[in-house]
Amino acid sequence: MKKLLQLFVAFARVGVMTFGGGYAMIPMLEREIVDKRKWASSEEIMDYYAVGQCTPGVIAVNTATFIGYSRAGIPGGIFATLGVIFPSLVIICVIAGILSNFADIPAVKSAFAGIRVCVCVLIFNAVTKLWKGAIKDKAALLLCLAVFVLSVFFDISPVVFVICCAAAGILFTQLGVRGK
Amino acid sequence: MMLYLRLFFEFFKTGMFAIGGGMATLPFLYDISTKTGWFTEAQLADMIAVSESTPGPIGVNMATYVGFTTAGIPGAIIATLGLVTPSVIVILIVARVLQAFRQNRYVDAAFYGLRPCSVGLIAAAGILVVRIAMFRTEFYAQTGVIADLFNGKALLLAAALVLLTRYVKKTKGLHPIVFIFASAAVGVLFRF
Numbered sequence: 001m002k003k004l005l006q007l008f009v010a011f012a013r014v015g016v017m018t019f020g021g022g023y024a025m026i027p028m029l030e031r032e033i034v035d036k037r038k039w040a041s042s043e044e045i046m047d048y049y050a051v052g053q054c055t056p057g058v059i060a061v062n063t064a065t066f067i068g069y070s071r072a073g074i075p076g077g078i079f080a081t082l083g084v085i086f087p088s089l090v091i092i093c094v095i096a097g098i099l100s101n102f103a104d105i106p107a108v109k110s111a112f113a114g115i116r117v118c119v120c121v122l123i124f125n126a127v128t129k130l131w132k133g134a135i136k137d138k139a140a141l142l143l144c145l146a147v148f149v150l151s152v153f154f155d156i157s158p159v160v161f162v163i164c165c166a167a168a169g170i171l172f173t174q175l176g177v178r179g180k
Numbered sequence: 181m182m183l184y185l186r187l188f189f190e191f192f193k194t195g196m197f198a199i200g201g202g203m204a205t206l207p208f209l210y211d212i213s214t215k216t217g218w219f220t221e222a223q224l225a226d227m228i229a230v231s232e233s234t235p236g237p238i239g240v241n242m243a244t245y246v247g248f249t250t251a252g253i254p255g256a257i258i259a260t261l262g263l264v265t266p267s268v269i270v271i272l273i274v275a276r277v278l279q280a281f282r283q284n285r286y287v288d289a290a291f292y293g294l295r296p297c298s299v300g301l302i303a304a305a306g307i308l309v310v311r312i313a314m315f316r317t318e319f320y321a322q323t324g325v326i327a328d329l330f331n332g333k334a335l336l337l338a339a340a341l342v343l344l345t346r347y348v349k350k351t352k353g354l355h356p357i358v359f360i361f362a363s364a365a366v367g368v369l370f371r372f
Contacts, residue, residue, distance in 0.1 A: 016235045019355060025237070051282060054291050055274055057195045057267030058202070058239035065271040074272055081268055085244075085260050088236030092244040093256050095230055100249075107368050114367020115229040116222075116313035117334045118359050121341040122232065123306035126203045127299060134295035143293060147300030151207070155214065158207040158301050162197045162294065169293020170286055178292060 003072045004079040010037060011064050011083030018060065025060050029067075039071055060084055139177045143168055183251055184258050190216070191243055191262030199294050202238030205263075207301040209246060210308060218250040225309050233357045239263065314338060333370055337363065 010032050018025045026049065033039050040048075045067075052062030061081055068080025102108045135141050147161050172178050194208040206228070213224055227249070231241035240260060247259025274281050281287060311317065313334055320329040341359060344351045351358075366372075 015237070015240075018237060019233075019235055019357065047278070051274060051278060052271075054199075054282075054287070055267070055270050056197060056199055057270065058198075058205070058237050058263065060237035061240065061264045061267045062271050065268050066275060069272060069275045077268060077272055077275075081264050084237070085240050085264060088234075088240045088244050089256060089260055091234050091236065092230070092241050093248055093253055095234060096245055096248040096256075099226075099230070110367045110372045111364035112226050112229070112367070113313070113334070113372035114337065114363040114365070114370075115360055116225045116309065117337045117367075117372075118341055118356075118363035119225055119228050119232075120306065120310045120313050121338055121345060121359070122356050123203060123206070123228075123302065123309060124342070125345055127303045127306060130295070130299045130302070134299045140292070140296040144296035144300040147297050148304050151301055151304035152307055157211055159193060159197045161297050161301060162199065165293040165297035166290040167293070169291065170289040173285070173289035173292060178289075 004075055006037075007068050007072060007076055007079045008083040008086075010039075011068070011080045012086045014064070015060075015084040015087040025063065029063065033067060040067055044070075137179050139172045139180070184254065186216070187247060187250060187255055187258050188262040191247070191259045192265055194243070195263040196266040198239065199291075199298055203302050204298050205239045205242055206305040209242060210305050212246070219246060221308055222312050223249065225312055228309070229360055233360050333372055337366055 014025065014028045014032050017028045026045070029045050029049075030042060034042055034045060045063075048063050048066040048070075049059070052059045052066065055062055061084060064080040064084040065077040069077035072079070099108075131144075135144055143165060147165065150156060151158070151161065190212050194205050194212075198204040198208055209224055210221065213219055213221055219227075224246075227242055227245040228238075231238050231245060234241055240263065243259045243263040244256045248256040250259070314331050315329055316331050317329070320326075341363065345354075345356075345359060346352055
């Protein structure tokens with residue numbers, strides 16, 4: 001039980017200190033899990049992170065589940081995950097509750113109109129960053145453009161695209177189209 | 181009760197199929213918005229901003245926020261648990277066969293297709309935010325004047341932000357939160 005609580009607390013700390021998820025989480029994991037508690041080595045953390053990237057779901061959650069599991073089995077995986085989401089739940093509920101009371105004030109509306117422009121640019125930056133790792137040949141480019149165009153002009157669930165593209169990835173690899 | 185089940189199911193689906201971190205949940209949230217009407221696209225854009233400027237993984241923050249907006253604190257908890265449940269299940273299965281999973285050629289081939297898919301989906305969702313933030317489609321529909329379609333102030337701010345976040349050496353490494361707060365200030369000062 002003590003082990004599980006320790007996992008919860010350690011990952012709650014990681015959750016509180018991570019702004020933005022993804023790579024931002026690595027230095028916090030290094031400090032909390034590798035340096036302070038010695039639960040895993042740096043290499044193990046990078047391995048977990050790599051698998052976290054190529055499994056479904058939020059990378060931070062996947063990494064937490066992994067470390068929790070390797071330390072204390074299935075309950076460990078669950079407690080580490082609950083730890084990493086706990087700060088988000090508390091902080092977002094408080095902020096959402098406050099903001100919903102101020103949403104109609106003109107200054108708040110103007111502020112959010114400005115922020116939305118910033119969100120566009122942040123999404124654009126995220127797309128260009130992911131582009132570099134994802135589009136490495138013509139087939140990948142074609143797949144990406146097809147998904148983009150179909151998704152903009154038709155009302156198709158993202159689930160459909162995800163399943164089709166996983167199948168296309170396997171098909172293209174088998175056919176030897178990949179890498180050209 | 182039905183609402184809670186639906187929330188859990190929608191976020192379970194998001195957690196199952198959103199691959200590639202934080203922003204990858206965005207297309208799924210848009211899908212939820214158009215299908216259920218629980219929140220508007222403009223509200224979603226605001227939620228992204230708050231999720232980026234508060235501690236915690238973006239994907240988790242967005243799920244919590246959407247859940248809260250839809251059904252209060254129980255909604256926030258249920259949506260977030262829905263999002264992480266598939267992760268926990270998949271990781272617990274994969275953890276036993278970690279090396280075999282990483283080196284499996286089918287897994288590798290599937291991800292070769294999934295990465296461009298993720299980029300395409302996020303870009304498409306981004307277009308929706310751009311339409312809300314930088315264009316005035318309703319105003320244009322009323323007046324029919326092409327110039328009324330563009331929100332000039334917003335486009336200028338966007339151009340400045342692209343420069344500052346990508347090209348200016350002194351500012352491009354800064355955390356997104358800096359740009360979000362600066363944009364809020366510009367929005368208030370210039371009455372966006």
